[in-house]
Amino acid sequence: MTSHWHKKWYKTVIVILLGWMAVAAGRPEVTLEIRDHLFMPSELTVPANTKVKLIVYNRDPTPEEFESYELNREKVIMGGQRAIIFIGPLAPGEYPFFGEFNPKTAQGKIIAQ
Amino acid sequence: MKSIRVFLLVALLSTIILVNFVSALHGYRASMAEAQQLFDRQLAATAQLLTAMPQPETAAIVVRQTEDLAFQVWAGKERLLMRSSNAPQESIAPFEEGYREINFSGYRWRVFTHFAPERRGWVQVAERIDLRYRLADKMILESVLPILLGIPVAGLLIWLVVGRGLSSLRQLAGALQKKRAEDLTPLPLEEPPEELLPVVKSTNALLARLQASFDRERRFSADAAHELRTPISAIRVHAHNLELELRDLQHQHRSIEEVPDSLGKLKGSVERMTHLVEQILDLYRTTPDHYPARFEPLDLYQLAREEIAESYAAFAAKNQSVELRGGAAPLLGDRFALAILLKNLLGNANKYTPEAGHIEVWARTEGERVTLRVEDSGPGIPEAEYPRIFERFYRVGGDRHDTSVEGCGLGLSIVQHIAQLHHAQIELGQSASGQGLSVRIDFPQQAPLPNVAGEGDD
Amino acid sequence: MLLTSVIIVLREVLEAALLLSILLATSRFMQLRTRWFYASLAFGVVGAVAYGNNLTAISNAFDGTGQELLDAFLQFAIYLLLLLIVPLMVINHHRGAYKRNLLQGAMLVAVAFAVLREGSEVYVYLSAFRTQPDLYSSVMTGALLGAGIGFSIGALFYYLLLGLSRHYTLLLAGILLTLVGAGMCAQAAQMLIQADWLPAQAPLWDTSALLPEGSLPGQLLYALVSYEATPTPIEVIVYSVSISLMVLLLGFTHYVSRSYRQNLPEARAH
Incomplete structure (x- = not known):
């Protein structure tokens, strides 16, 4: 596995360049909104085993942190801003996420199918 | 470690904070769980109440409701009999017995769904989660706040108590500092605490030994000077006699021209020695102690x-x-x-x-x-x-x-x-x-x- | 609200307090001046507030990945500084004063960076509730509880390190700084994956059933060694490589400076 990694390492630059192109080439996109410390919709369905571009709009004036232990993602989204988070490729299943600043209400899950 | 007082303050206060805060958190969590159960039971009671109410047979009744509670009463799964004004037309949650959390009307709700077999209909009662937590938070916070406010008081008390406990150490340091070089009297600490007793004891023993050796040294030089007095007096007498004898010889034989030079030098040296011995004795005698x-x-x-x-x-x-x-x-x-x-x-x-x-x-x-x-x-x-x-x-x-x-x-x-x-x-x-x-x-x-x-x- | 803010603040404070107490304790042993740490803390706090206030602009930079890149940069920089600090500590231990200004400076920058990163997160979190007065007291209480616990653990840990014999303090500090540094690297890798600079992968294993990341022990472990329930191969590799690099470097400096000390009397004799 290590040698595999080494092979990949010097290609990282290319991977990064290709990354942007891949985004431009049209990855599946899903949008999510934060409104009144709530995720709308609270359930998202995404294709499994594919990298997905998640766009989160924070419609509240206050910042919120999108966090998911299952997705290994955390990102602060300031009030009125938009954030892009790449997730996946995911195995089929449910991946809960929450807003760390208002975890009681800001809850949701991503369902990979 | 720079200061015992600071160390004790920080270490003790940290321990108190750690223990108290963690137990406060534990208490908070337990109370919170308790409060949630209580709220859930209230939801169930409200559901029971709604089931027991007579329901209209024709059009659905819309009940004006305050914002923190919403409900729907269904005949079967299709026909809505009664709902609160803040609940939507369609069912707020799947028809499955039990509690779940769901978003609607711009809020997140805790919904209790209940099937009433006697009426063959479903009842759904929902409560706003944010308000529910806020209420519980407010109640429990009252019990956590004193622990937080007690910390500065505890810090002040620890500072004062430790200062009091260290006072005998400060006293000892002061007594040592005040001591002048020649002052070898024992430390004046009255009733030193157990922990300082060995220090005071050994310091005093050291001072006593030092005093004794100083005394010995002083007495030695005084004794030596004193002992030297007798032989010096004897030398003086002998020198005097020698001079007289020489003069006699000079008188008798006339062969010796004069008293030799060295005799005068001898007398001078003896005088100086006498003076030195007297001075040493004076120095010893006038020692203020x-x-x-x-x-x-x-x-x-x-x-x-x-x-x-x-x-x-x-x-x-x-x-x-x-x-x-x-x-x-x-x-x-x-x-x-x-x-x-x-x-x-x-x-x-x-x-x-x-x-x-x-x-x-x-x-x-x-x-x-x-x-x-x-x-x-x-x-x-x-x-x-x-x-x-x-x-x-x-x-x-x-x-x-x-x-x-x-x-x-x-x-x-x-x-x-x-x-x-x-x-x-x-x-x-x-x-x-x-x-x-x-x-x-x-x-x-x-x-x-x-x-x-x-x-x-x- | 209270529990959330306790966890958030405790996690951030603990990460910074731990690094600070280890560096402070070793500074004491090396007889470095510790007063400069106040300046370092102040710089960190000012930086954190500046970071928090400009987070919108930072987030939008680099096609919306500015936050991840800056975070990854800070963490990787701390690791590099630790890579400098730990061997210098070993050399200073074995052969006396050696590049002490460099050691001191590296420590100060590392602390300032750590405080900046952790502090900005706390600052943004607390500022989110400034406009919600009914929640603010609860959030502030939680923040104080979390900060109290975090700083207390840091202070007691500091005294524990000072209480140990010199040799064990250095050993423990070395091990902990290695783990902290590796954790920083893994988190930086995580941030680069999130920014899509490193390829995303399926996790190698999943221990979330055993120890959920969101639980209190999970969060504590995250603060200490960057515990991750579902790490991807890249993270595991980065974690192990950074540990091995530190260990190799330490072993090398240990060997060299020890042989230097052994040769010292001979050199004098000639």
Whole structure:
């Protein structure tokens, strides 16, 4: 596995360049909104085993942190801003996420199918 | 570790904070869980109540509701019989018995879904989660807040208590700091705490050993000087006899021209040795710790006159003029010691003033003090040397000291001892005449404290 | 609200307090001046506030990945500084004063960076509630509880390190700094994956059933060694490589400076 990694390492630059192109080439996109410390919709369905571009709009004036232990993602989204988070490729299943600043209400899950 | 007090404060306060805060959190969590259960039971009770209410058969009733509760009563799964105004038309949650959390109407709700078998219909009751948590939070916060507010109080108390606990240590440090170099009395700590007892004990034992060895050293030099007196007297007598015998021989035979030169040198050396031994004994005798002072009213002016008269021969030998000025200078003092002091000052003046020089002695009352000043017209002493000339056997210029002047370097040490005995202050300076040394000693008129003399054990 | 803010603040404070107490304790042993740490803390706090206030602009930079890149940069920089600090500590221990200004400076920058990163997160979190007065007291209480616990653990840990014998302090500090540094690297890798600079992968294993990341022990472990329940191969590799690099470097400096010390009397004899 290590040698595999080494092979990949010097290609990282290319991977990064290709990354942007891949985004431009049209990855599946899903949008999510934060409104009144709530995720709308609270359930998202995404294709499994594919990298997905998640766009989160924070419609509240206050910042919120999108966090998911299952997705290994955390990102602060300031009030009125938009954030892009790449997730996946995911195995089929449910991946809960929450807003760390208002975890009681800001809850949701991503369902990979 | 810089400070025991800071260490104890931080360590203790951290421990208290850690233990208290963690248990407060635990309490908060337990209360929160309890509150959630209570709220859930209320939801279930509301559902029961709604089931028991008579329901309309035709159109759905919309009940105006405050914002924190929403409900729907269904006949079967299709027909809505009754709902709160803040609940949507369609079912707010899947028809499954139990609790779940769901978003609708712009809020997140805790929904209880219940199937009432007697009516064959579903009831859904929902409560806003944010309000629910806010309420619980507010209640429980009341119990957490005192723990938080108690911390500064605890910190202040720890600071004060630790300071109190360390006070004996501070006392000990203070006592050690105040000790002067020559003060070897035991530490005055009363009832030291158990932890400091070994320190105080061993320090006092060390001080006692040091005192003993100092005493031994002092006694040794005094004893040695004392023991030397007898053989020196014998040598003096023998030298005198030798001179007489030589003169007799000279008289009888006329073969020897004169008394040999070396005999005169011998006599000179013996005199110097006698002087040295006397000075060592004086130095020992006048040690403030040991001197058995007897203070009596006397006039320093008078005493100075007597001492000048006594050593007049020495001044006359060098053709020096001595002038005594001032006036009545009454004070309480030890006559014997003051006489030694004057003798030493006059002796120094006599020694260091050249032939036909002038010496001035002042004794007079100045306000509350009696001042004695002896000024000579000798070469003087550079100011840098002032602090050192009171050291024993120290002589200005060291080896280059003018050997024509005899002296052993103890005179000013003796003067200092006697001044200390009288709580007097010595000030060195230049003579008014320009060159020469001026020694000024300020005596207090009042009797010195009685504990000055004889505090030592012997 | 209270529990959330306790966890958020505790996690951030603990990460910074731990690094600070280890560096402070070793500074004490090396007889470095510790007063400069106040300046370092102040710089960190000012930086954190500046970071928090400009987070919108930072987030939007680099096609919306500015936050991840800056975070990754800070963490990787701390690791590089630790890579400098730990061997210098070993050299200083074995052969006396050696490049102490460099050591001191590296420590100060590392602390300032750590405080900046952790502090900005706390600052943004607390500022989110400034406009919600009914929640603010609860959030502030939680923040104080979390900060209290975090700083207390840091202070007690500091005294523990000072209480150990010199040798063990250095050993423990070395091990902990290695783990902290590796954790920083893994988190930086995580951030680069999120920014799509490194390829995303399926996780190697999943221990979330054993120890959920969101639980209190999980969060504590995250603060200490960057515990990750579902790490991807890249993270595991980065974690192991950074540990091995530190260990290799330490072993090398240990060997060299020890042989230097052994050769010292001979060198004097000639």
